[in-house]
Amino acid sequence: MSEVIIPKDELASFVGRLLESYEVFAPVARGGMYLFERISAADEADLSYKNTRLSPKGAFLPQSERMFEFTVAPGKEESGILKEAPKEFRERVLLGLRPCDAQAFKLVDVNFITKEYTDPWWARRREKAILVGLGCNEPRSTCFCTSTGGGPFSEKGLDVLLYDLGESFLARAVTEKGEQIVSFCSGKAPGESLKSKARELEAAARAKIRKSLPVDKLKEKDLLELFNGKFWEKIEFACINCGTCTFVCPTCWCFDIQDEVYKNDGDRLRNWDSCMFPIFTLHGSGHNPRAQKVQRVRQRFMHKLKYYVDKYGNGVACVGCGRCVVSCPVNIDIRRVMEVMTAEVCEREE
Amino acid sequence: MKEYIPKIREIARKLLEEEKVDAVLGFRKGTIPMMNEPFMARSASDVDLLYWDSNCGINLANYLHKRKEKIAVVAKGCDTRNIVNHIVENQVKRDQLYIIGIPCRGMIDRRQILAMFEGREIEEVDEDAENVIIKGDGLSETIPRVEVLQENCSICIHHNPVIYDEMVDEPVEEPDHVDRYDDIKAIEEMDPEERYQYFRDIFSPCIRCYACRNSCPLCYCPTCFVDESRPQWVGKSIDITDVMTFHFLRAFHCAGRCTDCGSCERACPVGIPMRLLTKKLEKDIRELYGYEAGMSLDERPPLDTYRPDDPEFFIK
Amino acid sequence: MKDWEPKIVAFLCNWCSYGAADLAGVSRFQYPPYIRVIRIPCTGRLNPKFVLAAFRHGADGVWISGCHPGDCHYLEGNYYARRRFALLKSLLEYMGIEPERIHFSWVSSAEAGKFVEVVSEVTETVKKVGPLKYFMKKRPEVE
Numbered sequence: 001m002s003e004v005i006i007p008k009d010e011l012a013s014f015v016g017r018l019l020e021s022y023e024v025f026a027p028v029a030r031g032g033m034y035l036f037e038r039i040s041a042a043d044e045a046d047l048s049y050k051n052t053r054l055s056p057k058g059a060f061l062p063q064s065e066r067m068f069e070f071t072v073a074p075g076k077e078e079s080g081i082l083k084e085a086p087k088e089f090r091e092r093v094l095l096g097l098r099p100c101d102a103q104a105f106k107l108v109d110v111n112f113i114t115k116e117y118t119d120p121w122w123a124r125r126r127e128k129a130i131l132v133g134l135g136c137n138e139p140r141s142t143c144f145c146t147s148t149g150g151g152p153f154s155e156k157g158l159d160v161l162l163y164d165l166g167e168s169f170l171a172r173a174v175t176e177k178g179e180q181i182v183s184f185c186s187g188k189a190p191g192e193s194l195k196s197k198a199r200e201l202e203a204a205a206r207a208k209i210r211k212s213l214p215v216d217k218l219k220e221k222d223l224l225e226l227f228n229g230k231f232w233e234k235i236e237f238a239c240i241n242c243g244t245c246t247f248v249c250p251t252c253w254c255f256d257i258q259d260e261v262y263k264n265d266g267d268r269l270r271n272w273d274s275c276m277f278p279i280f281t282l283h284g285s286g287h288n289p290r291a292q293k294v295q296r297v298r299q300r301f302m303h304k305l306k307y308y309v310d311k312y313g314n315g316v317a318c319v320g321c322g323r324c325v326v327s328c329p330v331n332i333d334i335r336r337v338m339e340v341m342t343a344e345v346c347e348r349e350e
Numbered sequence: 351m352k353e354y355i356p357k358i359r360e361i362a363r364k365l366l367e368e369e370k371v372d373a374v375l376g377f378r379k380g381t382i383p384m385m386n387e388p389f390m391a392r393s394a395s396d397v398d399l400l401y402w403d404s405n406c407g408i409n410l411a412n413y414l415h416k417r418k419e420k421i422a423v424v425a426k427g428c429d430t431r432n433i434v435n436h437i438v439e440n441q442v443k444r445d446q447l448y449i450i451g452i453p454c455r456g457m458i459d460r461r462q463i464l465a466m467f468e469g470r471e472i473e474e475v476d477e478d479a480e481n482v483i484i485k486g487d488g489l490s491e492t493i494p495r496v497e498v499l500q501e502n503c504s505i506c507i508h509h510n511p512v513i514y515d516e517m518v519d520e521p522v523e524e525p526d527h528v529d530r531y532d533d534i535k536a537i538e539e540m541d542p543e544e545r546y547q548y549f550r551d552i553f554s555p556c557i558r559c560y561a562c563r564n565s566c567p568l569c570y571c572p573t574c575f576v577d578e579s580r581p582q583w584v585g586k587s588i589d590i591t592d593v594m595t596f597h598f599l600r601a602f603h604c605a606g607r608c609t610d611c612g613s614c615e616r617a618c619p620v621g622i623p624m625r626l627l628t629k630k631l632e633k634d635i636r637e638l639y640g641y642e643a644g645m646s647l648d649e650r651p652p653l654d655t656y657r658p659d660d661p662e663f664f665i666k
Numbered sequence: 667m668k669d670w671e672p673k674i675v676a677f678l679c680n681w682c683s684y685g686a687a688d689l690a691g692v693s694r695f696q697y698p699p700y701i702r703v704i705r706i707p708c709t710g711r712l713n714p715k716f717v718l719a720a721f722r723h724g725a726d727g728v729w730i731s732g733c734h735p736g737d738c739h740y741l742e743g744n745y746y747a748r749r750r751f752a753l754l755k756s757l758l759e760y761m762g763i764e765p766e767r768i769h770f771s772w773v774s775s776a777e778a779g780k781f782v783e784v785v786s787e788v789t790e791t792v793k794k795v796g797p798l799k800y801f802m803k804k805r806p807e808v809e
Contacts (some may be wrong), residue, residue, distance in 0.1 A: 030555070032465040032621055050469060053620065054557070063557060064587035064808035087809075141471055142382060238388040240412065242561035244619045258586050262805055269808065271586050274559070279577045329561050329617030330408055331380040331387040537760065546762025546800045575715060583715050589806030595718055598761060602714050605753050627757065634756050639749070653753075656745035658735060664755055665748070666771035666784050 001173040005187040005194065008168055015042035015095065017184050022130070023092040025059045027052050036097065047096045047164070050140055055104065055250030055323060056097050060125045061272075063247075067121070068268040072261070082268060089124045093181065096134040100145045100319040102157035104250035105131070107319070110312050111253050130177045133158040137201050139209050142322030144335060147213040149315045152205035163198040170198050211335060215316050217342045218305050226306055227298070231340050236297035238330040243274030245324035245332070246300065251317045254280070275299050301337050351455055352477065354402045357518040358424055361450050363397045365422050371448050375410055376400045376424035383475040384460040388413055400424070404477055407457035407500060409613040411567035415441035423447060426454035428502075428611035430511035431644025432567040435607055438647060441570060451514030453522040456495070456503030457612070458482055461621055463498055467491075502612035502625060505530045512645055530610075531633045533626065549594065555620040556593045558586070562624050563600055565617035568607045575599055601627035606635050606652035609644045672792040674727040675720040676701040676785075679709050681739040683731035685775030690782055697782045698789040701729065708732065710743025714754050717768070722803040727767045727792035731784065734772040744772075766795035 006014055018024050019042060026045035028037045034049040036056035068082040105126070112122035136143070136152035145151055155161050159178035163170040170190050173182040190198075246252040256273035259266055273280055276297075281290040290296050308317035318334065325333050362374040378389035379401040386405050390413075391397050402424065410423055411432035425433060430449060436442045463475070463484065473486040482498055484491045496504070505528050510521040537545060560576070563569045575583050576596055584599070585592035601624065608628040615625055635641050638661055641652040678684040684705050690697065702725075706712055709732030720728050730751065738744045751770050759765050769791070771784045 032461065032468070048469065050471075062809040064589065064806060066806075066808055138471065141473055237390055237413075240561070240564040240617070242564040242617065243557075243559035244561045244617075247557050247559045248619060256586065260585055260587075260806070262803065265805070267805060269587050269806065271558075271588070277560075277577075325382060327619040329565050329613075329619075331382070331385040333381040336381055542759070542762050542764045543799075545760065549761050581719070583719060585803065585806070587806050587808055589803075589808065591722065591801060591803050592806070594761065594801065595722065595803075598757065599715060599718065602754070602757060605757075627761075630760050631753055631757060634753055638752055653746070653749055656742065656749055658745065660745070660748055661752065662735070662748055664752065664770060666769065666787070 001175075002179060002182055003170060003172045003190050003195075004182055004185045005190050006162075006169040006171055006185050007187065010187070011047070011169065012042040014185055015045055018093050018095070018181070021091070023090045024095055025056065025092060026095040036094075045095060047134055047162075049096075050138070051098055051321065051323070053323070053327070054248050055321065056094060056101050057104070057108070057250050057253075059092070059094055060105065060122055060129070061108075061253065061255070064269055064271045065121060066267050067257070067270055070266050070268070071264055072266065073264040085267070089128055091128045091130070092125070093130045093132055095132045096162065097131060098136060098321065099133050099152065099154040099156065099158065099161070100143075100150050100321045101250050102131050102133050103145075103150045103154060104157075104319045104321070106157040107251050107308075107314065107317050108253050110314060130159045130181055131157060132160040132162060132171075132178075132181060134162045134164065135202065136205055137164055139205055140322060142325045143209055143320060144211045144213060144322065145320035146206060146209045147211065147215055148318050148320040150319055152209065153202040163201060165194060165197055165201070168194075170194060213335060213338045214342045215305070215338060218309055218316065221306070221341070223306060223310065226341060227302065229341075232294050232298045235301070235332065235337055235340065236294040239276075239293060239297050239332055240330055241276045241278070241293050241296060242329065243272075243276050244327050244329065246274040246276055247272055248323040248327045250319060250321060250323070251304070256280075275303070297332075301334070301341070304334075305338065305341060351452070352403045354452060354518045355400070358402055358450060359397050359400050361516060361518070362391055362400055362422065363394050365448060366391070366394050366397065370420070371422040372419035374400065374422040374424070374450075375413055377402060377406045380405065383472050384458060384463065402452065404456065404458040404482070404495065405460065405475075407612060407616045408565060409567050409611045411436055412565060412613070414447070415567075415570045417442060417446070420446050421448070422450055424450045424452060425511055425514070426452040427506065427508040427510050427512070428454075428609045430513050431508065431609040432611060434513055434644040434647055435568065435609070435651070438649075438651065444647070448516075449511065449514040451511035451517040453511075453517065453519050454503075454506075454509045455522055456499040456506065456509070457616075458495070459498055459500040460616070500612050500616065501623075502610045502615070506610070508645075513647070531629065534630050534633050537626065537630075549626075550590055552622060552626070553593050553597055554590060556588065556597070556622055557620060558588060558593065558596070559619060561617040561619060562614035562622070565613040566604065567611075567613070568604050569600075575603075597624055597627060600624075601631060604628050605631040606641065607643050608632055670797060672700045672726040672789060672797075673724065674701045674729055674788060674792055675725040676703045677706050677709075677712055677716065677728070677730045678703055679732040679744075680705050680707050682733040682737065682775045683771070683773040683781065686773045686777050686781035689775065689778035693778050695778055695782045697785040700789050700792075701785060708738065708740055708743035709747035709751075710738075710740065712747060712750075714750065717754060717758070718801070721763070721767075721798060721801040724798060724802050726796075726798045727769065727788060729769040729771070729784070729788045731771045731773050734774055737774060762800050764795045766791040767798070
């Protein structure tokens, strides 16, 4: 696949050209943090970021989305009938997302695009998206992507991978779609010295990720043994049952559907939901199968690290971005949880 | 404040060994800089995990309500005021608690430090009596701690526990002449339109994760108004009217009870200064009813009592 | 805007202001027709959520009226309510609701005259400030 060099002073004009043909999402500085947002001008994109506070999943699964519209006005023919909310699904480029986040989209695809059902909103946005990743020269101390099947320069799920070489970016097309994007760059092909610099950066970045977690062991572990583990009570103690970890997570996909009515018109919305909330599992009868905090905390970690593993055979539903580690108000650290869960495996093996 | 650790452990060990309490509620050292994890030591072997420094901003009173066992709790000034609230509101009994008082010198504003060094990796944050020392790759900076305190700590007037069974050290000096309401007064000066826009901007990043609500020791309702569905008082999307309705009512439920411990702001993943609402209520209550939350076991909260001659200038 | 008529939600205590409305009616008093009355058992029953809900549904003004201090049917409900209202009004204004939109009064069941005066005053003030600008729940601006 082709490779080109984009000098940094030409980045803005490159983004400008992208904006002519695509909707562009990119990291944007927003008051002390970065968010992944739709941009309207080339200079909004800031590729000097480390990572965004929230994952870029909102580009495919917005926190709140209008699915259907309806009217209940008396006497109207369409009254009481749900109509899909009209929307334009333009080709979109996600520029500069981190490789872990691209990998996350692949993990989430198995939920929204199955043999039986396809979520039209997720699928249409995914189809029309081109993912231009930016390798991580300096992974954060909370990063552990190398343990979860990725890496700071992993190409999984990406169409183009960018290397930040200091003065310029090296762009490598990974897929046919990616070639399209690379063709927007007017730059030259990289010489051997830049290529080897890219390889060095990649090796150096991998070496910087110190944390190595034995997540493979989760496959072998007996599900019920984990489920009934005594350790959950220790893990859950500090948890305040907010939705922060699930909302910042790139692989948490749960949503809630709500109807809202304003006089005679209404919308059917879907909003991010969180298994941390007691109301998430509350039945109409009043019964709640996950009424206790410990059950909810266990659910989140078991889903990511065991149920998903067993159901899809696709590895863990965690990409090691470290967002929940950074944002949890009470320092519940998924790395520590992984250690506890896998340690239990070790104990059994002995 | 790390110098309190040996004393905290000593008290905890004694209490657990003598079976005076079933557990000791405190913090253990976090896995990342400037974070510690609320932790319950249940046996003498857990005691050495107990930890204390200027990153213990989460309010431990939040872990006390409806508990049955006898608990020792490591509590700084604001935590003890929330414990007073809890006792007054019948969430926990005084004789169930053994309060290990911390003379608090203020908590470090993690968000501010992260923003100061945005783009550089902070690997360790240490502290001494005067300074905060930040280390990371190519980083070694010493900053006076007063410059990086949480905003609520920098205007705190109750650093010392108001109720305790044992102190870990001598009380710290309380400041006189602190104007707690500078920012509130500035907002009051605005006209309604400006105020609305101001708060709209402040609340627009909200992701409705409810970390502010859940980290708050005052929020212990079995069903929060946001989860009520018949009728539904507030929508669940990130529509700005719903977001502002949520924050309005959340703050209002804290009226006369909020101790300005700052847990809500500390917990918020997107940095919303929601204390601007609770502090406004605090100011009003102080001016109208001369009440300060969590200072006395013998006083009813201001919205749970009245005086026949309460101000009614706004009533026709 | 010429044809705009204010919508005012009036929460009236069953034991006094609601009776005053009745008395005003049987006495054939005239007053502006823009209030929508909701009868409540006592001003002490008025949850701040109700006021927010009124605004969310597009009320241009809210008026809450109960018994004079000392006259509460339940002895002290209005005393508690008075503290709540003071804070509620202040916080609403602080977040951008104009002071002209939120009103409180004490009107006994004998005070049909005062009832009419207050309705007129409330209507005038709300009319002056115009339709509600914020806190009205509209179709959300989401994707």
